[in-house]
Amino acid sequence: MIDAPELIIIDTVNTVFEHIKCAKHALTIQCQQQQSFTPEFLAIIESKYPHKKQLFDLGIADYISSPFIDKELRYRMTHILSASLKKNSEQQFIAPSHDLPNHVTPSSLTDKRFLLIEKCVSYLSETLSEEIKLDALCRKLGTNRNKLNQVFREYLGMTVFEWLRVQRMKKAAELLETSSLNIVQIAEQVGYMDSNNFSTAFKRIYQSCPSQFRQNYRNSTNNHLKIE
Structure with missing residues (x-):
């Protein structure tokens, strides 16, 4: 019998x-019939x-756009499995290493x-609206900029500020879709005091300016409602 997975990815x-x-x-239900815990x-x-x-x-433990x-x-897979492993360990359960993806081992999780x-x-993630200085961030984390950027490249394939920019733009996209804030207000919510710099950064990620992105979303939503 093939072991049930600890993590299932659903394409929505x-x-x-x-x-x-x-x-x-x-x-x-299928996984619970094969093992004593619920998959993530x-x-x-x-x-x-x-x-x-x-x-x-x-x-759902997490999602990715x-x-x-x-x-x-x-x-994100490693993050979910790490949290799950910690939770299950507290319940006196240790997952066998062969159940984890090839790039994740129990030792790598800690x-x-x-x-x-x-x-x-x-x-x-909790300070997207604040100005972040790399040296101050490193002091807070007890590390140095070379090491921090090295681990970010290793795990995420980008530097810490490249990752931060992507997360800020994802948050901006969510605000454009779900809020009535104007572009300047949204820029401030994700750490940009200059809306022009914000628009440039946003376009690099989504290939459209913020106002066009919002309009496209509204058009898509309206068309969906008409179909229903």
């Missing part, structure tokens, strides 16, 4: 939410996906480099 692109709900429920779930979504909150309510960088996907990037990602 072009999929109705109710179908995702049914698939997640069925996969959970990671969803792949479009940036304009309208049910992000419902995914968490459904029990498409298109994505392979190393970021691997990082590797000091991984713990450093976890701490950094957690801090930056």
Whole structure:
């Protein structure tokens, strides 16, 4: 018998939410019949996906917007498995190493480099609107800029500020879709005091300026409502 997976990735692109709900429920039951714990779930979504909150309510551990960088996907997988391993260890359960993806081993989940990037990602995710200085960030984390950028390249394929820029633009895209804030206000929410610099950075990621991105989203939503 093939062991049930600890992590299941669900591709939600072009999929109705109710179908995702049914698939997640069925996969959970199937895995529970083969092992004594519930698998974790990671969803792949479009940036304009309208049910992000419902995914968490459904029990999805995390999601990643498409298109994505392979190393970021691997990082999110490692993050989920790390949290799951810690939780299961507290319940006197240690997952066998062969159940983990090839690039993830029990030792890598507690590797000091991984713990450093976890701490950094957690801090930056909570301070997207603040001005970040690399030297000050390194002092807070107890490391130096060379080491920090090295581990970011190793795990995520980019420097710390490249990663921060991507996360800020993802947050900006979410605000453009879900809020009534104007472009200047959204720029400030993601750490840009100059809206022109913000627009340039946003266009590098999404190939359209913020105002056009918002209009495209509204047009897409209206067309979807008309179809329904």
